[in-house]
Amino acid sequence: MSVRAEAGYPRSMPTDDIRLHVVSGKGGTGKTTVAAALALALATKGKRTLLVEVEGRQGIAQLFDVPPLPHDERKVAVAPGGGEVFALAIDTEEALLDYLDMFYNMRRAGSMLRTMGAVEFATTIAPGLRDVLLTGKFCEATKRTEKGQYVYDAVVVDAPPTGRVTRFLNVNREVSGIAKVGPIRTQADSVMRVLNSPQTAVHLVTVLEEMPVQETIDGVQALRESNLPVGHIIVNMSRTPLLDSAALEEAAEGTLDRSQIAADLKAAGVVGRRGASTAVVVDALVDEARDHAERVTLEEGELIRLEPLELPVAQLPLLDDGIDLAGLYSLAQSLREQGLA
Amino acid sequence: MSTPTWNVDQLIDDPNTRIIVCCGSGGVGKTTTAAAVALRAAERGRSVCVMTIDPARRLAQSMGLTELDNEPRPVSGIKGDGQLSAMMLDMKRTFDEMVEAHADSERAEQILSNPFYQALSSSFAGTQEYMAMEKLGHLRAQSDADGTWDLIVVDTPPSRSALDFLDAPARMGTFLDGRFIRLLTAPARSAGKGIGRIVNAGFGVFTGVLTKVIGAQVLKDLQAFVGAFDALFGGFRERAEATYSLLQDSGTAFIVVAVPEPDALREASFFVERLAAEGMPLAGLVLNRVQESAAPALSAEQALAGAERLSDEETGELTAALLNLHAARMNTVTRQEHLAERFTGAHPAVPVCQVPAFAGDVHDLDGLREVGVHLAQ
Numbered sequence: 001m002s003v004r005a006e007a008g009y010p011r012s013m014p015t016d017d018i019r020l021h022v023v024s025g026k027g028g029t030g031k032t033t034v035a036a037a038l039a040l041a042l043a044t045k046g047k048r049t050l051l052v053e054v055e056g057r058q059g060i061a062q063l064f065d066v067p068p069l070p071h072d073e074r075k076v077a078v079a080p081g082g083g084e085v086f087a088l089a090i091d092t093e094e095a096l097l098d099y100l101d102m103f104y105n106m107r108r109a110g111s112m113l114r115t116m117g118a119v120e121f122a123t124t125i126a127p128g129l130r131d132v133l134l135t136g137k138f139c140e141a142t143k144r145t146e147k148g149q150y151v152y153d154a155v156v157v158d159a160p161p162t163g164r165v166t167r168f169l170n171v172n173r174e175v176s177g178i179a180k181v182g183p184i185r186t187q188a189d190s191v192m193r194v195l196n197s198p199q200t201a202v203h204l205v206t207v208l209e210e211m212p213v214q215e216t217i218d219g220v221q222a223l224r225e226s227n228l229p230v231g232h233i234i235v236n237m238s239r240t241p242l243l244d245s246a247a248l249e250e251a252a253e254g255t256l257d258r259s260q261i262a263a264d265l266k267a268a269g270v271v272g273r274r275g276a277s278t279a280v281v282v283d284a285l286v287d288e289a290r291d292h293a294e295r296v297t298l299e300e301g302e303l304i305r306l307e308p309l310e311l312p313v314a315q316l317p318l319l320d321d322g323i324d325l326a327g328l329y330s331l332a333q334s335l336r337e338q339g340l341a
Numbered sequence: 342m343s344t345p346t347w348n349v350d351q352l353i354d355d356p357n358t359r360i361i362v363c364c365g366s367g368g369v370g371k372t373t374t375a376a377a378v379a380l381r382a383a384e385r386g387r388s389v390c391v392m393t394i395d396p397a398r399r400l401a402q403s404m405g406l407t408e409l410d411n412e413p414r415p416v417s418g419i420k421g422d423g424q425l426s427a428m429m430l431d432m433k434r435t436f437d438e439m440v441e442a443h444a445d446s447e448r449a450e451q452i453l454s455n456p457f458y459q460a461l462s463s464s465f466a467g468t469q470e471y472m473a474m475e476k477l478g479h480l481r482a483q484s485d486a487d488g489t490w491d492l493i494v495v496d497t498p499p500s501r502s503a504l505d506f507l508d509a510p511a512r513m514g515t516f517l518d519g520r521f522i523r524l525l526t527a528p529a530r531s532a533g534k535g536i537g538r539i540v541n542a543g544f545g546v547f548t549g550v551l552t553k554v555i556g557a558q559v560l561k562d563l564q565a566f567v568g569a570f571d572a573l574f575g576g577f578r579e580r581a582e583a584t585y586s587l588l589q590d591s592g593t594a595f596i597v598v599a600v601p602e603p604d605a606l607r608e609a610s611f612f613v614e615r616l617a618a619e620g621m622p623l624a625g626l627v628l629n630r631v632q633e634s635a636a637p638a639l640s641a642e643q644a645l646a647g648a649e650r651l652s653d654e655e656t657g658e659l660t661a662a663l664l665n666l667h668a669a670r671m672n673t674v675t676r677q678e679h680l681a682e683r684f685t686g687a688h689p690a691v692p693v694c695q696v697p698a699f700a701g702d703v704h705d706l707d708g709l710r711e712v713g714v715h716l717a718q
Contacts (some may be wrong), residue, residue, distance in 0.1 A: 009533020026367075027367025027368045028369070057438055073531070158442070211397045214397070242666045243659075243663075247662065261660050261663065264657045265660060267651065268650045269650065270647035271639075276639050281636045284639075285636070285660075285663040288663070288667055288670055289663055290668055294700035295701075298700070298702070300702055340520035
């Protein structure tokens with residue numbers, strides 16, 4: 001898009017070294033879809049990626065049209081060139097039991113805690129603890145090796161929305177208010193080392209409307225204040241202008257040549273004898289063009305508001321038919337073309 | 342299939358309507374709908390208070406809301422005899438005020454400074470919903486006492502699931518009243534009794550495990566918090582229950598807000614079913630951002646075919662582009678109609694009110710009035 005080119009944005013950040021991609025965005029901007037497309041894009045050419053869900057909504061299962069995901073990594077899609085996408089829906093209680101097992105060999109004690117309601121308690125009252133478990137789980141998957149090789153080439157997290165993501169990732173700060181020493185603190189510190197490393201990037205998904213853009217600007221600021229590495233701004237559902245700039249201007253000002261349009265419509269045979277009334281169609285087309293022009297102007301304005309962030313911006317098109325599996329593959333392709341994978 | 346329609350004026354002109362709750366999943370325009378309903382009601386003579394949660398900055402400014410101060414402020418620029426006050430919910434402040442109202446100052450201080458309280462009050466998933474409910478109860482009590490408002494319109498928090506608003510108080514209740522809390526407070530409560538000894542024996546093992554996992558200081562803070570909170574809890578639960586039953590009152594109406602997208606409509610379906618199950622009165626569904634065309638008779642296929650024919654002509658380029666634009670629009674119109682029909686197929690009795698997509702954001706009173714006109718059609 002011309003606005004971006006003129007602004008001189010970097011085309012993309014080098015993503016080769018990034019192995020943990022955290023995808024956030026305001027509700028309704030399509031962050032789950034973008035996370036899934038990114039996992040597919042990163043898996044292209046024989047790679048293996050893990051797509052992680054942390055909010056227990058089973059959005060990934062719906063997207064890939066598979067049964068609800070258990071607390072277990074399983075393959076959900078094959079990427080172009082033989083890559084594989086695995087998915088995991090983290091269940092907080094199971095993660096706590098895994099954690100007890102891993103660090104204390106205490107799965108049985110964990111089950112006892114569960115019957116007493118302690119697990120629900122721990123994961124409810126102290127969101128910091130909950131976030132330690134969730135972030136701990138996907139950081140572990142990022143670091144996991146087998147025979148000296150990483151098990152996953154990349155991990156993509158469908159993270160909580162922009163308003164909460166900094167707090168979610170910044171578990172160290174959250175937990176330090178609660179646990180100053182002890183095993184949970186140690187775990188939190190080890191998670192923070194991964195999250196603050198150059199291996200990690202937090203991408204924010206937005207659409208070009210006032211609220212989501214404002215939330216993105218605020219979100220980037222919060223992430224930066226917490227030393228969390230910001231990757232791309234991903235503009236989702238962006239509309240390609242269907243009119244050239246001269247026509248957009250005329251459409252906005254209401255100066256489109258109506259008689260020419262009427263003549264063309266007759267020539268094209270879409271109005272007249274058996275078709276719709278010419279005047280009605282001309283009015284409708286002129287109105288629709290004006291709406292489109294207003295929308296394009298608004299979106300360009302919002303894109304300009306993102307410029308001072310000095311972040312690479314990727315754009316994904318609005319899919320007229322809604323999102324299906326084929327749509328996901330085309331979004332993945334688009335992310336690759338824009339240097340995200 | 343014929344969809345029953347509804348008109349917001351019938352609802353807001355009825356003096357028996359005292360509370361309107363706008364709910365739906367995140368990003369569907371709940372805040373705008375709530376503000377538009379409130380403004381229209383005020384301009385038709387009601388005394389209205391609207392509680393918004395996280396409104397867009399310019400929309401907030403247009404209602405004179407420049408800071409989050411948790412108190413309703415009069416909105417200027419209202420036409421007619423009615424009045425409108427607006428507020429933004431401050432969840433932490435509402436929680437603090439609730440603690441202060443239920444505890445003596447020493448105990449309140451103890452709770453407010455406990456790290457667990459701070460975590461709970463600022464980031465418990467559900468605190469915002471719970472506090473929205475608490476504030477609603479508070480506003481209603483105030484208007485019952487001094488007649489300040491005869492209608493309260495509430496926006497609900499931006500969670501992905503609309504059901505969170507209804508579930509949060511119960512979740513908070515289950516949680517605060519849970520076995521674990523009982524256990525943590527059990528030694529103090531049941532010392533000396535037979536059952537207490539048994540619980541205490543189990544509790545020893547249990548605290549051992551906890552100490553190992555979370556550390557001794559954390560456990561001490563936790564017990565201090567639970568101990569202090571326990572005494573207040575009865576009062577909290579009573580209020581949450583009172584507000585919840587207020588929602589079942591015939592003076593309450595729910596407006597479920599959605600956009601014609603599969604996720605939003607699925608959430609709307611869940612919500613509609615839940616309201617029916619709880620005996621909560623549903624006014625209808627507001628379907629925001631519905632794409633329309635003034636020339637629906639010209640189908641997407643016809644428009645594309647026309648554009649194709651014009652591409653051979655020398656002068657037809659602009660018109661071809663306009664036809665392509667129309668085709669894209671008609672595709673959206675058709676897809677949305679299909680989704681709306683599916684919703685109505687599943688919920689034939691739920692009246693639907695469609696609000697068209699505006700090209701720009703709604704960010705001033707005139708914009709809200711325009712939404713209001715569509716809500717009344």
